[in-house]
Amino acid sequence: MAISVDSPSESEDLCRKAGYTFPFLSDPHTEVIRRYDLLHQGAGVNGHDVARPAEFLIDSSGVIRWINLTDDLRVRARPEQILQAARSL
Amino acid sequence: MPDDLAANTSVKRTANWPLWSGFLLSLVAFLSYFLIFARFPVTRDVPWINFLLLALSLALLFVGLRRAFGRSDGYRGKIAGPILSVLSLAVVAFFCLSIFYFPRKLPASSQSPRVGQKAPDFALPDAHGDTVSLAALLTTSPAASQPTKGVVLVFYRGYW
Numbered sequence: 001m002a003i004s005v006d007s008p009s010e011s012e013d014l015c016r017k018a019g020y021t022f023p024f025l026s027d028p029h030t031e032v033i034r035r036y037d038l039l040h041q042g043a044g045v046n047g048h049d050v051a052r053p054a055e056f057l058i059d060s061s062g063v064i065r066w067i068n069l070t071d072d073l074r075v076r077a078r079p080e081q082i083l084q085a086a087r088s089l
Numbered sequence: 090m091p092d093d094l095a096a097n098t099s100v101k102r103t104a105n106w107p108l109w110s111g112f113l114l115s116l117v118a119f120l121s122y123f124l125i126f127a128r129f130p131v132t133r134d135v136p137w138i139n140f141l142l143l144a145l146s147l148a149l150l151f152v153g154l155r156r157a158f159g160r161s162d163g164y165r166g167k168i169a170g171p172i173l174s175v176l177s178l179a180v181v182a183f184f185c186l187s188i189f190y191f192p193r194k195l196p197a198s199s200q201s202p203r204v205g206q207k208a209p210d211f212a213l214p215d216a217h218g219d220t221v222s223l224a225a226l227l228t229t230s231p232a233a234s235q236p237t238k239g240v241v242l243v244f245y246r247g248y249w
Binding site: 078 | 127130133193195196198199201203204205214216218223236238241244246
């Protein structure tokens with residue numbers, strides 16, 4: 001599932017255009033983003049706070065098994081990396 | 090004197106195309122990263138195509154400058170050459186900042202949960218406005234026939 005500061009309607013647009021079928025959650029007040037210490041202050045349009053990119057793999061008991069905290073916005077986890085990590089579940 | 094003047098103006102110096110194509114190529118190299126090559130991981134993570142294009146543009150400018158100053162009787166570009174070269178160098182510098190500096194200005198996230206820790210639970214509205222919690226996703230898979238093996242949680246910057 002994906003989380004950003006986007007509103008539900010923006011997420012709906014994105015899912016429709018890109019064909020995503022997994023849940024897209026909205027965190028406009030950055031509550032969850034801050035709980036995960038992923039706030040990137042003022043980095044959005046007009047100085048809005050946004051989430052920095054981050055990927056977590058969580059097993060069915062709720063324990064984090066794999067994390068990717070990129071140090072470069074341009075370089076994100078690739079699908080095959082996440083799939084490889086998920087094979088260990 | 091009038092003869093000299095006549096000789097000077099009558100000799101037509103050739104346009105110095107490497108200067109202009111080098112400058113234009115530096116702009117193409119810069120813009121094509123953001124418009125095209127940033128879409129594909131193989132050309133995004135290491136922008137090798139754009140660095141090749143920028144190197145080619147600087148090589149063209151170098152050829153153009155040599156023509157303008159070394160063979161100035163035959164080629165134009167003594168004024169345009171240095172200006173275009175400085176502009177292209179600025180493009181190269183800004184591209185390097187855009188690749189190596191700005192994207193790395195990220196918060197450290199040192200308090201972020203670690204591997205082995207329990208992921209903090211939360212509940213937020215999804216694209217349809219329905220509340221979805223991590224705990225619920227961990228117990229019921231969207232494909233309800235199978236038990237959930239896990240959840241991939243992706244935080245992204247969003248489109249605002």
